[in-house]
Amino acid sequence: MLRRLALVAVPLTLLVATSNNQVEVSATPQPVEVIPLPCFPAGKLTLGMTNTGRKPAIADMRVSGDPALTLSRHQFSSYLPVDQLVKAPLEITVPRDTAPATHTVNLTVGNEHVDVPVVIKPVPARDNVLLGEQAVASSTNGNMRLCGGVDGNTDSAQWGAGGWHDNTKGVFPDTYGVDFVQPTTIDRVVLQTLDSTTYPAAVMGIREFDLQVRTGSTWTTVAEVRGNVQGRVTITFEPRAVDAVQLVIHDSNDHGYSRIVELEAYHN
Amino acid sequence: MVTRRSFLTATGAAAALAMTGNLPDLVDAAGIPHRTDKRPLFTLGVASGDPLPDAVVIWTRLAPGPLEPFGGMDDRTVNVEWEVAEDQTFRRVVRRGTAHARAEYAHAVHVDVRGLRPWRHYFYRFRAAGQISPVGRTRTAPAPSDEPVVTMAVASCQAFYDGFYTAYQDVVRREHDVVLFLGDYIYEVGVGPTAGVRNQAVPVDFAGEIFTLDEYRARYALHKTDPDLQAAHAAAPWIVTLDDHEVEGNWAGYVSEDGIPHDDFLVRRANGFRAYWEHMPLRLDQSPDGPSIRLHRHLRYGRTADLSVLDTRQFRDDQTSTGGWLPPDAVSTDPARTITGDAQERWLLDTLGSSTSRWNVVAQQVAMAQLDRKTGPELELPMDTWNGYAASRDRVLSGARDQDVSNFVVLTGDLHRSVASDLRVNFADPSTPAIGTEFVTTSISSGKDGVDADATGHALLAENPHVKYQNVQRGYLSCRLDRTAWTSEFRIVDRVVTPGGTASTRATLVVEDGLPGTHLA
Incomplete structure (x- = not known):
């Protein structure tokens, strides 16, 4: 009985062609600047992936950074048509009064790596003393x-x-x-x-x-x-x-x- | 006889694991253990769907950190064993195998299990890294020549932040043969840090509107952590279609409601479709090819019911104006206008015309019956629905009439309200015969608790002679199809903004076999 019932079971994911991984990684602006105030607008980086292969693909970007940085995302995955820049925002914040320094955000897609410099600026002089405060x-x-x-x-x-x-x-x-x-x-x-x-x-x-x-x-x-x-x-x-x-x-x-x-x- | 023990000593990687007597790690496709994350893997439950007389799709996704990047997984492929049994204790296993959970599909697993017997309950489960998933129960479709009584639950619109999924407890309790879900499984708008009425901490990453594949995946994961939703998936097969919020509120074909440029919107649409397929118990036929997905499909429940599942988003013309409640205009009444696209419309009419089933069901998204909410002779209609695509509706309804489609029943979601209507080709003339019936199911949670009747509800009853019933509370539709009648119980829950609401039947409407139109029981 069981043998008769044991017909084809199709593990669907096996039938789908794997995507290629010719993906160009971009990030702007470089460097990205961050003001170390709790409510100041975050440092904003636009992440980009461009599929330079011949077929559309699904790609995963891993986003990581120095421990001093708080990142709004650690992953950027997308469908990538051929030759079209696909973008996603990354916001970077740091604790108040983090010392001025240059840190790094690392972007990885497959074997492709990009290191983006993140410059922590000094707290600026402000006329409006509420600006960026908690x-x-x-x-x-x-x-x-x-x-x-x-x-x-x-x-x-x-x-x-x-x-x-x-x-x-x-x-x-x-x-x-x-x-x-x-x-x-x-x-x-x-x-x-x-x-x-x-x-x-x-x-x-x-x-x-x-x-x-x-x-x-x-x-x-x-x-x-x-x-x-x-x-x-x-x-x-x-x-x-x-x-x-x-x-x-x-x-x-x-x-x-x-x-x-x-x-x-x-x-x- | 395949026993439960043999599941634990299956071939390949699992056998290697079993021999160690210690099953701590995930195993990649080469059988090599590669990670030490011991957290539960089956955090998103199991599901089954699209039953055929001899087959059903079973689904799960490995996600030790469901709200974390990549669900807490790394990028390696993982072996997932599955088995299907006739009994809950898995003494009578009839099918089993090993599938691969791959990072490019968010470690979701879809298995199209074939070789099953018609109209049978089956139990299924998965195993990976020594962890066994919850057990799901499913049911195959009846044999083509049989005509059993069929029960179905119909649901839509489950905004996570608007309420608890209490209605699903009732769906499970009443033991339906199948659950139809008609769209808005997720919402693309932000979920705040306390998840609205739920008072549940949600990571700040969920606060924004979603665009990228990782964001859509995370949103499905958030919804699927809900225990009531998991229980409803584990209780019966689901037949699903999507509406707008699985991509973007009120999107239409290639047109973004947010004014996103064409190329960028197609990427967003592709991301939405991809995450949808990854998280739904759908066949490979429904897997998207970039920004295209084939969701309209035909399923049969023996001679009891033919089910045409529609996609009224992907191929529609853009809404007139804002898509809100508006008087008909030159756009909404344009004879060339379509909500289905020409190919799907032809397919639908062909499918309806060739059916030999007693009940001919169209499971779709947006209201088909004319719904005028303006007092007096002028009309004010919901333009995001078939009301904004009058010519498209005329072609489908007159096509159904001309082909003498028996017991034509349209099932609808989207409105966050329950509505029961007679369908007629000319809604303006109540003396013309009804040619079918529409049951609009309310939302599971969207819109919070709601009320019995609001101003629109009163107006719908007053202005539309074909509207027989309305209610604006949360719940679902519990249907029973037999040889003499279709019975729709409008199940509502008294509250969703707090847990523990009580379900009851607000109204029961009936369609008699061979007699188009509906009435209160």
């Missing part, structure tokens, strides 16, 4: 980045990539701010809430909020803003050295989310 929020929506409100991108049109909002729709207050690593003197805070042609501030922006600063463990309210319909709100005050700054947001014009494109602080 953001702290009551919550962050899954589609947004915690760092989106202090990443230097003030363009409401790029809201999805460069902004922040909370994850508690219709529930207030929400908080968003920065904890400084050392006391920092500020006398002006600028809020850019969502304000684009599609999503004007009067419809989608933050409406009511308190600006608070912390010294030691004491929070002090510096300003209260109510009924705001503007995209950009500037608050000035007497200079003071603070350990943290935050907005306590009580409402937005759609009563849904608290949307921050960028939060900035300065000392003249």
Whole structure:
């Protein structure tokens, strides 16, 4: 009985032709520069594979780097048509205050290896003292980045990539701010809430909020803003050295989310 | 008699391993142990699919680190033994062999097991590196001349972050002969660090939209770690097709919804198709050739049912405007317009026309019945569905009518709502006869808990005389096909945003044999 039933069983993967591995690896820019601040935009490298063979192929790139580097991906696999550059992004970050140095990211496809230099830059002098510092929020929506409100991108049109909002729709207050690593003197805070042609501030922006600063463990309210319909709100005050700054947001014009494109602080 | 013991002393590499009495490492195709990762390999479960009277595809994937790069595997090929038995304890093994899990297929294994007997339950399992997979149960299709009662579960749309897959517990409990999955197995958009309502830590790599093959593979792995989904795959064979989110929301043919250039989009499509095939229990016939995949296919359940599985994404014209709910326009009513492509349309009508089965089932993605949600004489229709391809729908429905297709039943997903409709060639004239029935299954989880009826639901019932039922909660469709009737139970779960929801039948709709159209039981 068993012999009669024992007909052909086809292990499917055996029947598929193996791909060739003539793949050219590329990466731009070289070197890639990284600023060692927690919320500064990551060093961005565009990885590329080009199939120089005669048939389309599936290729796997292994991505590795010095232990000092945090990489957004360790694998880049793709279908590769012939002679078409196929790209994928790699983001590189390092811990705060990593010493300036040159590190390496290694890209391997089959026998092909490329070493990409990664230059850790000194922390730049900044007028906006919130830029790239560690953001702290009551919550962050899954589609947004915690760092989106202090990443230097003030363009409401790029809201999805460069902004922040909370994850508690219709529930207030929400908080968003920065904890400084050392006391920092500020006398002006600028809020850019969502304000684009599609999503004007009067419809989608933050409406009511308190600006608070912390010294030691004491929070002090510096300003209260109510009924705001503007995209950009500037608050000035007497200079003071603070350990943290935050907005306590009580409402937005759609009563849904608290949307921050960028939060900035300065000392003249 | 093949015994369980003989599985452990099978030929080749496995025999070599068995003799050592110690099975610690993976073994490559040359029989050489090569890694010391002792973590479980079968983290993504097992599956079976596309049953024939004498065959079924069985599937697994080795992934000791399912959410890690390369699933935690290195790039070497691994021997995977498999066996198929008539009993759960594997005393009566009827087929076995060794397959190769290869890195270029993400170490997925598809075996098209032939030589089986019709309409039989079988049990299957895999072994690699001394680890034995969970046992799956499957069922072959009936013999061509038989007409048994067939039960099928119909499911779609399982956004990971929107809910738990509680509905699958009910799918398993009710013991269906086959599960049809009609698309949106994964979603290409980001999964946040806590996986939405699941409150489950997910690596930050999952936060973005997916484009590359490694990203699509990882997204399937994430979904397939769900124990309810694994249990549903292990309980019955699945017959699957994809919709938009397996590639990109609302993609259409060569056109990206995100405005990605043509050449780049075809690479993305190829990556999506490749990962889909790798993770689904599909035959080699369905394996993609780059950006092309043959998913439309014909499966028979004896004389009970003919099943035409469609692909309404790959060959369609682009949506009119945004593809949202809109009034018909010059584009959506263009007579040259197609949602299936000409070749698939001809194939479908030929298949329907040559069928001798009692129930003629089309398993596909998007709503076919006219669904007007605007109060009054004007129409507002979902343009991503057949409603946005009116001429295509006319050709299929009038083709089915002209060929006198018996008991024409269309099964649909996509909408995240349950809808039951009569199908007629002219929806504007309720006095014309129904020529068939459409059952739209709701989502497994997409859209979170939902409600019994929303504004659109009320409007659908009010504006469309052919719509007999609607509901906007989560669940699936549990169907029973016999000689006298098709019975569809709309199973819903009371909640999915937390585990432990309860399943119940919200409504039962019936199609009587020989009487097109449906009504509440």
